[in-house]
Amino acid sequence: MNHFDWDHSFYVDFDLAAGFSEKAEPTRRYLSQMKDMYYDSAAAEKILKTEDPLIYEFYELGFPEREGDLAFGTTILYPGKVGNEYFMTKGHFHTKLATAEVYYTLSGEGCMVMENPEGDTLEMPLVKGQALYVPRRYAHRSVNTGKDPLVMFFTFQADAGHDYGTIETKGYHKMVVEKGGETAVVPNPKW
Amino acid sequence: MNHFDWDHSFYVDFDLAAGFSEKAEPTRRYLSQMKDMYYDSAAAEKILKTEDPLIYEFYELGFPEREGDLAFGTTILYPGKVGNEYFMTKGHFHTKLATAEVYYTLSGEGCMVMENPEGDTLEMPLVKGQALYVPRRYAHRSVNTGKDPLVMFFTFQADAGHDYGTIETKGYHKMVVEKGGETAVVPNPKW
Numbered sequence: 001m002n003h004f005d006w007d008h009s010f011y012v013d014f015d016l017a018a019g020f021s022e023k024a025e026p027t028r029r030y031l032s033q034m035k036d037m038y039y040d041s042a043a044a045e046k047i048l049k050t051e052d053p054l055i056y057e058f059y060e061l062g063f064p065e066r067e068g069d070l071a072f073g074t075t076i077l078y079p080g081k082v083g084n085e086y087f088m089t090k091g092h093f094h095t096k097l098a099t100a101e102v103y104y105t106l107s108g109e110g111c112m113v114m115e116n117p118e119g120d121t122l123e124m125p126l127v128k129g130q131a132l133y134v135p136r137r138y139a140h141r142s143v144n145t146g147k148d149p150l151v152m153f154f155t156f157q158a159d160a161g162h163d164y165g166t167i168e169t170k171g172y173h174k175m176v177v178e179k180g181g182e183t184a185v186v187p188n189p190k191w
Numbered sequence: 192m193n194h195f196d197w198d199h200s201f202y203v204d205f206d207l208a209a210g211f212s213e214k215a216e217p218t219r220r221y222l223s224q225m226k227d228m229y230y231d232s233a234a235a236e237k238i239l240k241t242e243d244p245l246i247y248e249f250y251e252l253g254f255p256e257r258e259g260d261l262a263f264g265t266t267i268l269y270p271g272k273v274g275n276e277y278f279m280t281k282g283h284f285h286t287k288l289a290t291a292e293v294y295y296t297l298s299g300e301g302c303m304v305m306e307n308p309e310g311d312t313l314e315m316p317l318v319k320g321q322a323l324y325v326p327r328r329y330a331h332r333s334v335n336t337g338k339d340p341l342v343m344f345f346t347f348q349a350d351a352g353h354d355y356g357t358i359e360t361k362g363y364h365k366m367v368v369e370k371g372g373e374t375a376v377v378p379n380p381k382w
Contacts, residue, residue: 004324068291102346106207124202132202
């Protein structure tokens, strides 16, 4: 996975609007891999009978998990819904909990849903041309509330680590849904 | 300087092409503040007799120098030359030497000039739509070799610190000049 020389500089392309990269490696997440994360599991099963949509993909570099290095790449989150819940990334805590992350939105619109281990929640807009700061200690999931792909350039400490498990068990405290034609942040009934 | 809540998320605008921000604070560096960094000091003095050009500006957020946080912003480096040496940033080592930095070029073209304390040098192109990795332990200075502003979105560990002094004494081992209509990286005669 690690084709880049982290001790002697390198460059890598990321399309400034679409987010795609020729040099970086894509990881793709389809609905079948995360169907249990959506509240309306019947709606997820119904979609999966006819297709397995690509929810998001991210381009990363196989970085070394070393102190002082930075990991970076792009995430492309597609528009769509499962029931009335918008397409979203799995989201994660950092294993080294007190490490932040920066998301610079290159195109599209959406929402970053965050929560810390104490259950404090934060929801912030993701808007083209704005950088969003995910503070230390907050799990973070991006949600596409628009009609076009949501594209973000992200950076975090390379030794932060990803902890998906903690948040997979019950999901986030909040979910982002379409309600009467509007975007709404509502409590997750599983909590 | 610190208007942002680093413990509870915030967002800040950075124009995706021009780099300007309304919410972040600009710092501006004029030729008079860095005239001794250019090799051709007579050319610098000659320019300063009639004007004091803005060489570059950067938009930052007054970040807390805490472990786990990230600093980020944009740099806008204007086109021009002092003698045959292209406009450039001061450049710096990180005080916490073994910390990297990511530069994502939003527009323009140029070159990143890097060197470590042992005197090993690296020069890499800065190209719109490419992210450049400045490895740990390398001082770094960007140079505008084009005709338009060179605009970069950068991120680094907030506790990295900036050490300008070390590199100010004698400058970098290499300089970037126009030579016979071409861009050339040449040894700095001061070394």
